[in-house]
Amino acid sequence: MAVFASADVPLRARAVCEAMDVEIAPNNINNVRLKLKWLVGRGILVETKQGLFTQPRP
Template sequence: MPDHPAHQQVLTLVTSAGQPTRARDLCLALDLPLERKNIEDTRAKLKRLVNLGILMETEPGLFAQPRP
C-alpha cells in the first residue's frame, strides 16, 4: 500500500465513488484545476495503484476498486 498522501486521497475517492471513475473527475473532487498536467499526474497515480493490484482499470481510463 503506497504511503504517499496523494495516493491515499485518490484511493479514498475511488473507493467512495462506488463506480468506475476517471482521472478528470478525481481532479474535480480534489479541487485541482482541470489542466492537462493535473489530469495526467492523477492518471499516473491511478495506474500505479492498478500496477500494485489495489485498483483495477475496468476499461481504458476508468478506474475502480476490484470486486471481491
C-alpha cells in the same frame, strides 16, 4: 482512496481531480492518470476499461 470508496461507478482521472479539488489542467489530469495506473500495477485499483479506474470488488 476515499474518492473511490464513495464512488459506485468507475472514475476517470478528470473526475478524480475534481473530487480532490485539484485544478483541471491537462498536466494535472495526466499526473493523476499516471498515479492511478501505478496503483493498478500494484493491485490497489483496477482499470475496468481504458481510462476507467475503480477499487477491486471482493
